[in-house]
Amino acid sequence: MIIFLKQGISFQDEKKFRSFLVERKVEVISVERKKQKLLVVIGRFGELTKREINSSPYVESILEVDRPYKLASKSAKQGPTLIKINGLTIGNKEIIYMAGPCSVESKSQIRVTAKKIKESGCQILRGGAFKPRTAPYDFQGLGKIGLHFLREAAREFSLKVITEVMDVRDVELVEKYTDIFQVGTRNMQNYPLLRELGKARKTVLLKRGMWATYKELLLASEYILVGGNENVILCERGIRTHVPETRFTLDLNAVPYLKHETHLPVIVDPSHGTGRANLVRAMSRAAIAAGCDGLLIEAHLDPRKSLSDADQAISTEELTKLVKECKLIAKAVGRQ
Amino acid sequence: MIIFLKQGISFQDEKKFRSFLVERKVEVISVERKKQKLLVVIGRFGELTKREINSSPYVESILEVDRPYKLASKSAKQGPTLIKINGLTIGNKEIIYMAGPCSVESKSQIRVTAKKIKESGCQILRGGAFKPRTAPYDFQGLGKIGLHFLREAAREFSLKVITEVMDVRDVELVEKYTDIFQVGTRNMQNYPLLRELGKARKTVLLKRGMWATYKELLLASEYILVGGNENVILCERGIRTHVPETRFTLDLNAVPYLKHETHLPVIVDPSHGTGRANLVRAMSRAAIAAGCDGLLIEAHLDPRKSLSDADQAISTEELTKLVKECKLIAKAVGRQ
Amino acid sequence: MIIFLKQGISFQDEKKFRSFLVERKVEVISVERKKQKLLVVIGRFGELTKREINSSPYVESILEVDRPYKLASKSAKQGPTLIKINGLTIGNKEIIYMAGPCSVESKSQIRVTAKKIKESGCQILRGGAFKPRTAPYDFQGLGKIGLHFLREAAREFSLKVITEVMDVRDVELVEKYTDIFQVGTRNMQNYPLLRELGKARKTVLLKRGMWATYKELLLASEYILVGGNENVILCERGIRTHVPETRFTLDLNAVPYLKHETHLPVIVDPSHGTGRANLVRAMSRAAIAAGCDGLLIEAHLDPRKSLSDADQAISTEELTKLVKECKLIAKAVGRQ
Amino acid sequence: MIIFLKQGISFQDEKKFRSFLVERKVEVISVERKKQKLLVVIGRFGELTKREINSSPYVESILEVDRPYKLASKSAKQGPTLIKINGLTIGNKEIIYMAGPCSVESKSQIRVTAKKIKESGCQILRGGAFKPRTAPYDFQGLGKIGLHFLREAAREFSLKVITEVMDVRDVELVEKYTDIFQVGTRNMQNYPLLRELGKARKTVLLKRGMWATYKELLLASEYILVGGNENVILCERGIRTHVPETRFTLDLNAVPYLKHETHLPVIVDPSHGTGRANLVRAMSRAAIAAGCDGLLIEAHLDPRKSLSDADQAISTEELTKLVKECKLIAKAVGRQ
Structure with missing residues (x-):
């Protein structure tokens, strides 16, 4: 209650x-x-x-509320949560396209990418400055200067910014540069981080743990909501399964399920959810047809030269086609 | 080679x-x-x-052919396999809707259902006469008389028929009544059955094993193709994962992946792939947006009274809405 | 009831x-x-x-009986099922070792192998004559002549025989040569085959489907028991998971779980359950410590030259060490 | 290199x-x-x-070193890592038993439990003061006072202490009270936390993520080792699979695999790895037979009254039996 x-x-x-x-x-x-x-x-x-x-x-x-998650539950609120960021609304009729490279690699890279992202029809620029990498020997991101490049590029082309925060001690720093905090799959149940973000004023995009059930994702969002931050976006990004041909199995069942259970916006990441560039376009269309509120896509000027996640990034030309096709699907399901 | x-x-x-x-x-x-x-x-x-x-x-x-599957490989054939059944073509621009109850329960049930299925805009009637059931104590289907009811109902309303065959010794019998043999998920690697169907002249719809990789599904189809039967349809129907909220996880990644690898038509079963009636419509739309050639849907006159799989069957009214929505998606992806 | x-x-x-x-x-x-x-x-x-x-x-x-499985349920019988095969008892204090090559490859191969198997202290000779292979282009087994070689070799060295049956139409043939029918993982829910084996008089070893729950395995055994054949052995052989370093994940939790639920003997196959020869010995020890009644092991004279499953077969020298170590564990858990 | x-x-x-x-x-x-x-x-x-x-x-x-993990790789060190804590050595011939309640609930509870744990033959007392809980509404642990109770109880009965740390900001505090930091499954890839523990001087027990591959676990340990902390213990605690009858699937394949790959000690947690008290004893025996260096077990004075994880905790009487049986297995594999 x-x-x-x-x-x-x-x-x-x-x-x-x-x-x-x-x-x-x-x-x-x-x-x-x-x-x-x-x-x-x-x-x-x-x-x-x-x-x-x-x-x-x-x-x-x-x-x-007859659910273990209270504030995230659909019955806790009339109508969907509409998240407003400087003139942009997430969770409404408009489909949101967030795109950009896995990592911010340089000032010029992110600037040129931002330009292309904007031209493709996307509204939000993604790019990692703090990267969670499986091995300590992999590229860990540019850190603070990366955040700076990202924000500058976004400002020039009137894009909003989403970037990952991994460390509770970085929340304050990242908040200065971003519009949306991204919580990565590995941190879905990093409770100190979620609690800290519950106290922040910026929006949080919470990625589903690759092992998590729907209930666990909703309960993780509850940690943020209980802190007083109402602006939470859920993100399906693929789960670990036995299938070896794709990096993860994008679980689109999650989209209508979550839409039945919660008032929070639901975003899909088809790049991690497939791990294969040649499946991203089809799965983006499918995600929108399933009822999601937007997409989070890895796009790179030259995917083969990407410093991280090269296999799954699409080119900015491919991104333009993707957005075009997705708009047709959006229309077919009464969105725009 | x-x-x-x-x-x-x-x-x-x-x-x-x-x-x-x-x-x-x-x-x-x-x-x-x-x-x-x-x-x-x-x-x-x-x-x-x-x-x-x-x-x-x-x-x-x-x-x-540089793949372990030879005849199923895209390079083995120019253009997609078009399966022609009495004026209907599967694998072409037209999206195929196969629908019906899990089991044929009685002559009147299947007749009335067939009528509604036809009115909804579906082309093929499904219905099980031989049912693979987890327990020997569950309803095992009506057998031969069920096949007869199914064919009669289909004939009256100008529908084609798809029904499951489980036993190699039943292939000849089932072939008399059906247009398409359905091989269920549990039998994807039942090699004697696949070999027997390789010798049959009717089309075979091969469901993916709930444990299978894409490669294993394609190699299973190869068993049929090697027998000389060129009319094989692949069907994604959900895989076993850790997710408890749905009965299976519908793996739509399979659709564009298979379409890249093979010339065979790909069908999606969102009923088993979710196990929840309230997710079927959204996932049907998603499947078509992902690029599949048709759907296989469990629909029942009164889902609550279904003798099997009650949770996932949709009503025939819901089916009508589903087909209508799917047609909009089909158009958005250049199909009809 | x-x-x-x-x-x-x-x-x-x-x-x-x-x-x-x-x-x-x-x-x-x-x-x-x-x-x-x-x-x-x-x-x-x-x-x-x-x-x-x-x-x-x-x-x-x-x-x-308050379980969905009735005859397989522990409450359906006093004490464990003891399966007697010509002087050998399965399900009693003695641990049973079944070993041999994946496939019977030739008369001399199986004869020499049988000799070594016997010397290692095993009681039962395994070997496939009908092989379920993922691709139609892989070696499918020697068929009837393979059964003959297998039985001859077993007779010479006083071993019992276990071999796989895949096709309902082969049950009668295989029964002439074998002491135990093996039902492979892909056929755990091949109901026509299970029903046919329910009518047979020889023992059936039922392997768990790589996707199956414990309940589903028990219900599959129920199909055989309902036919009147009381001699059923359950076999844990690994499940499909996300772990890429092993071929399957051997689920030893199944052993004490099944022993709590059923009176049927439980056997473990650490060869398929790991898919790596260098893990087989450790997992054999673990299986016995967990409480199983025996092991089913792939052993080959020269594993690198095996016609199938080369990576997981151990040498007969390694088998000798394995049985020696397992006997120490058996003693530590009050078995022999 | x-x-x-x-x-x-x-x-x-x-x-x-x-x-x-x-x-x-x-x-x-x-x-x-x-x-x-x-x-x-x-x-x-x-x-x-x-x-x-x-x-x-x-x-x-x-x-x-021809592995992606360098310092954790077996070739990086001669012989196994021996971790010495005040007269106790982990990774040597002696099997280590860590046991205690999921949460420290009160001063007297942990004191009486510690006494029983000691009497059972265990060397290390476990107990959570900071608990990672799926829902924000669940009991989150006693915090600092809990650490104090835990250390006091351990001191009285000459036990070492292991307790979880979740928040990078708590590392210094927890280090004052514990002998071993526990990193929970959800935090296996919490890189800021791992880096901080790399700088600490106390031993770290790193639990495998329930989604993680063996390589990912080893690479996570590499984050700690690169920081200069050589005292890392790996812990298998079960993975998420499709099996509904157990809470997790204990993956004992991991034990011999890791022992082949790394010089670090490997511990097994059969309590979380099964989630069922009645399977813990059998799986403890199996873990030791598979070659692990110790066990981490949830034991409670009155499991039914446990404030968390009641289903999987065993009683201290059961623990006594467990240690006795495990000692027989240890002897059978040349350990003590």
Whole structure:
């Protein structure tokens, strides 16, 4: 159950009400949102009834949620979450295209790429400055200077920015440069990081762990939502299976499933989800037909020369075709 | 390598040529097709060179295939395999909709269902008479009388028929009633069955084993093709993964991958591939956007009363909506 | 529920009792065993109570089983199933070692191998005459003559024989040569084959499908048990997972799980379960420590020259070491 | 390749040598160990030959490693890594038993548990103070006070301590209380955390990600080793598979595989690896028979009342039996 407190409730009153709940053995977690405070009840209602809680003068309304995830649950909110970033809205009718190289490699590389990304019809520029790499000997990203190049390139071509944050100690730094924090698949259950992002004000795109169930993904998003950050995007990016011909198995079942369960926007990453450039276009179309809100695509000026993930990056020419085809599909499912 | 023999080659000459190959340590498997005989070379060319083989008076042409599957390989054929069944073509521009109940339950059930299936815009009626069931205590299908009901219903509403064959000893019987043999996921590597179907004249729809790689699926189809039956359809129907929220994980990556590798038509079964009726429509759209040639869907007059697989069957009303939406997607990808 | 009929019940009386059950809407499947007839009740007891069924003059006793598998369930039998083959008992204190080449390749190969197998301390000779191969172009086994070589070699060195049967039409032939039918992983849910083996009198070793759950394996064994053949051995042989370094993931959790659930003997195949010769010895020890009743091992005179599965076969010298080490483990767990 | 620098090399000389390498385009990562400095060469040797590098006056010896993991590779070290903790050695002949509750719940709980753990013959006390929980609403551990209770209990009964660290910012705090840092499955690829632990002086037990390959586990350990911390223990704890009857599939193939590849000790966690208390004893025996160096087991005074992971914890009585049985297996494989 979620308890919505009266708007403008004083700190004093809130404290009083929480003490009352503790006395009656109702365990809650407090969520501080920009516009409203709320309390998520853990387990049952202690010695109180729902009616008793609802009739408290401090309570505006209560909401029952029959799912282990509360704030992420569809029933916790009327309508979909619309995330607004400087004139762009994610989660609405418009399909969002996020594209760019796996890593920011140089100032000129990201600048020229940004130009092409923009021309292809994409709205958001992706690029890694802090890279999670399987081996310590692989290229680990340019770090802070990479963030700077990324933001500059995005600004010049009026794109928004998405980039990965891996370390809780970098959240503040990355927030200065990005519009959207990306949490990578390996960090889906990095709870200290999720909690820190729950306190941030920028949007978080949470990638599904390659091992995770849908419930685990939704519960991971709950860690961010409970911190008060309402702007969370879920991202399907492929799971580990026995199939050797693709790097991961893109699980598009997740798209309609999540859309039934949550009000959060759902994005698909067909680049990691296949690991093969020649499957990306088809799976991008499929993702939109399945009902997702946008795509996250690895595109590189010259994929063969990419410093990381060369096999799955598509060229910017291929990206242009992709967006064109996806727009036809978007129209066929009543999106734009 | 595949050796295409001169058309109209006499039995005598063929025998002579094969003896010659054996002497020179070239191992081949002979494939008897309606219009042409061919020999698939196993491994290397023994003591001969490609040129020597090609210059034989018995040889029309040779073809090199750099894949473990030879006849199924894209390079083995110009253009896609078009399967013609009484005025219907599978593998061409037209998307094929196969729908019907998991099991044929009674004469009237299948008749009324067939009517609705036809009205929805589907071309092929599915229905199981021999059912592979996990437990010996589950409903095993009506058998021969079920085949009869199925064919009658299809005839009345001008539908083609697809139904499963499980037992090599039933191939002849099933062939009398069906247009397409369905080989279920559990039988993808039932080699005696595949060999028997290689000798049959009706089309075979081969479902991917829930454990199989793409290569294994293509090699399984090779067992049928080597028998001389050129009419094989591949079917993606979901794989076993760790995801508990769906019955199987529909692996749409398979669609563009297979389309790159083979000339055979590719069909998708979103009913088994999700195991949840409320995901079937979205995944049907996605499958077509990914480039498949048709769908195989479980639809039931009253899904809750289905004798088998109740959770994943959709109603015939839902089927009508599905076909309508899919036609929009088909158009968006240049199909009809 | 299982209904044990009075011993020596006449055909007439049995028919009468079954008609009575049908009238009262109790659905049953009849199981004809050597020593006793029984009826497995499907679902609930129709219009009867347990007591009414039990008090019938035709009924010796009834047994409730709260599992989907009835005859395979531990509660269906007192004590473990002991399978007796000409002086050898499987399922008792003695650990059973089955070893031999993947394929019977020639008369002398299998003869010399049998000698070494015997000297290593194994009791049963394995060898494939009918091989299920992923591609139609791979070596498919010697067929009937292979069975003959296998039996001759086994006879000379006083070994029992296990060999695979793939085709329902071969059951009769294979039964003449073998002591134990092996059902391969791909055929775990080949129901016509299982039903046919249910009617056979020889023991059946049923390998777990590489995709199967424990419940599905037990239900597959139920198909054989329901046919009246009580001599079924279950075999864990590895499942398909994402792990690329081994061919399959040997799931030893299956051993204690199955031993808790069923009275049937459980055998482990560490050769397929790892796919790497250098892991076989360690996993054989582990399997016995986990509580299995025996091992099925691929051993070859010269593994590098094996016509099939070369990577996983161990040499007969390595086999000797393996059996020696396993005997120490067996002793440590109270076996011999 | 690994370059071992002359012992006692001056900072000046090291700098000079590294500049020389940079000039000749040899890329290296410097590893500062207690007793020796070394440089891991990334990729090829730039413009130098192996001989030129080896003949440098600053170089003691060089070592070629043909694996992506260098320091973790078996060839990087003579003999196994022996980890010494206050009189206890891990990685030697003695099998190590680590046991305790999932979470430290109270001072008295952990004290009484520690007593029983000691009496069972275990050497190390486990217990979580910082718990990674799937939902933010689950019990998250007692934090610092929990660490305190754990250390006190261990001290009283002469046990060593292992406890989990999740947050890079907690490394310093946890190091004060623990003998071994546990890195949980979800954090196997939390690179900032691994890097921080590379700088710590206490031993690290690194659990395999439930999705990870063996190579990925070894490469994750490389992140710690590159930091200069040589005391790393690998832990197999089960992977995500399709099997629904167990929580995870314990992959014992990993044990002999890792023992072939690395000099690091390998521990097995049969509690998470099965998720079922009634399978833990058998799988503990199997793990030791497979060649592991120790076990990590969840044991609780009253498993049904455990605040977390109740299904998989065994009672301390069961633990006593387990250790007794495991000692018999240890002896059978030449361990103690």
